[in-house]
Amino acid sequence: MSGKDHATIFDVARLAGVARGTVDRVVYHRGGVSEKTAAKVKAAIRELGYKANPVAAQLASKRKFTIACLTPSYEKGDYWDTMQKGFNEGAAAVKSHSVSIRMYHFDSDIPESYLEACQQVLKDKPSGVLMNVVFEEALRSFVHSLEEARIPYAFVDRKLDDLDYTVYCGVDPWEAGYLGAYLLTHRMQVKEIGIIRLQRDPRGQSDPNKLRREGFMRYLRDYCPDCRVTATFIPPHDPEQILKNLEQFTKDHPDIKHFVMANSRVHLMRDFLLLHPDPQRSVVGYDDIERNLAVVKDSLVEYLVTRRTPLQAYYAVVNFASCLISGQPPKKRNYYMHVDILSRFNLKDYDTQSPETVNLL
Amino acid sequence: MSGKDHATIFDVARLAGVARGTVDRVVYHRGGVSEKTAAKVKAAIRELGYKANPVAAQLASKRKFTIACLTPSYEKGDYWDTMQKGFNEGAAAVKSHSVSIRMYHFDSDIPESYLEACQQVLKDKPSGVLMNVVFEEALRSFVHSLEEARIPYAFVDRKLDDLDYTVYCGVDPWEAGYLGAYLLTHRMQVKEIGIIRLQRDPRGQSDPNKLRREGFMRYLRDYCPDCRVTATFIPPHDPEQILKNLEQFTKDHPDIKHFVMANSRVHLMRDFLLLHPDPQRSVVGYDDIERNLAVVKDSLVEYLVTRRTPLQAYYAVVNFASCLISGQPPKKRNYYMHVDILSRFNLKDYDTQSPETVNLL
């Protein structure tokens, strides 16, 4: 073993009576080796208990990987902006492993923009595609193209179970919904709940929070069977109108003291909550975007149900990268994250705890 | 940049007009470089945006590090056993970076055993010591010896602020206490609270949960000023006696419906809670050890205030290792973890989400 505490490719080569290159060929199934030679090499590997040194492999390798991240475009501070942080951190982490990421954005209200982005990805021939579920139909056809091009793909946040993705990273939205209903109602006699929804573009074929709402409703059926739920819709980009809507809604339903927003924008209720304080009121929202953390901090919203969104993106990138590097067969890997409960007394250190903490060097 | 997309040590050396070895010396603070040269090198580094390639560094380096982990001994399933998992995972993560860990245990009821363990550590001359605070006096004198031997040290879980440690990883116990009181009382009119404490060895000079209790009491002063708190002590290793004690306690104080255990063993209440169900009762405990997760799952305990204990240990190991490897000057690095709220509806995936998920290669 040339004085080492572990066998090197050189030791194997010598024992097998071949060159190092040949050993490399059999180790990585690169082909082009006669069966007889391969057998000799394999025997030597077994005898020496040889394990390739990934550090050395990494250094010597010239391979480069590109991960295409196909996600909705975003504005500062919104959900996908929060995700973006995680993508960036993931990118930084995998950089020294010679994988880079490239973002592709589309407008989640405009199916055409999604199709366009898909075309662009296909044209760029990345090593893998990391994406989310927005337009299901279009997504399926895109995945079809990817499979034809033999490009592996992974999901973050949402997935379609029946597809052959490599990695998924996210939380179970149904469970998050269930938990939200628990937090909104337990220890109280709740008879009425108001659910505030967003007016999405009429053409929008996506309903990203359907499962959350279903989980929410299911909890109510299980534990508060005679609780009535009333919905109202607000226009996400018109603060004045939001305020008016909510004022009208609460005037129409004076008994509703419990509110939930199943999307990531509970902060849109801020003005209303500030202007109409009510000690009996309780509000539950979702997702750890900055503005949401702020309304919790200000005691306007009682609970936020979430997971570390940037970490979720980070995990997705890192794990997908790891799959690409190792060239493993595309077996599904699901990483379900834990659902966190955030209240005004455990807000500290939530968003500061970035994954970088974990990276050596 | 010699045709690369990133600067190498060679590029830096050339720009600074020095040899590669010199660049290496300044990057790793190895000393033996004149200030003038160092300045030139630093300028070149900045100009090129040079980042050392950890993969190459790893491959070339012959250094070995040993981290001594000095912790209380444990029994299966208890708090320090849970920590141990994290230490092991941390060890696995840093292994390929040529750092190994070695455990040293002592009995937290027997100061002498602690002194002995300290002596052993000192004799073994590790590259660094990772530890916890149990016997404060003895710890201070141990730290003194470490400083004389120029061995850096780090804390996990608890720390002493005034010492010159390198890394600390844990949560703020006071805040965890505060949060626990919130969870136990909010949305309710609570007039009486029972706090269940452990009979620790009389010689035991440690009171590990003092700060937690203080935070807890502080919340009550802030928000439930006329709530009365009554304590009782149970013997941790005598289930029958625990049951009797608790039965007697609740007989003596029939109005107490709210209980808290500030230590990690709320599961000791299990038998009592099972035998005397009471829909009005609420119990809050601390720490994510398996048996505690089980009593939450069974709805015997309503909330657990915790952090990912194994992750905490993992972070401590990895970060400390990172400091040792990089040979950075011993500047304090505090990693405050987020305080998690666990209820029966968000228990899933809490302990399964191990840090290994994040490791490439």
Added chain:
DNA sequence: CTGAAAGCGCTAACAA
């Protein structure tokens, strides 16, 4: 199909 050899970027021992 197989061997030889030039690196990958950095460390560390030695020489100056």
Added chain:
DNA sequence: TTGTTAGCGCTTTCAG
């Protein structure tokens, strides 16, 4: 205090 250089273990190209 600084420069030089031989590797670390593997990949990959180029000859044979």
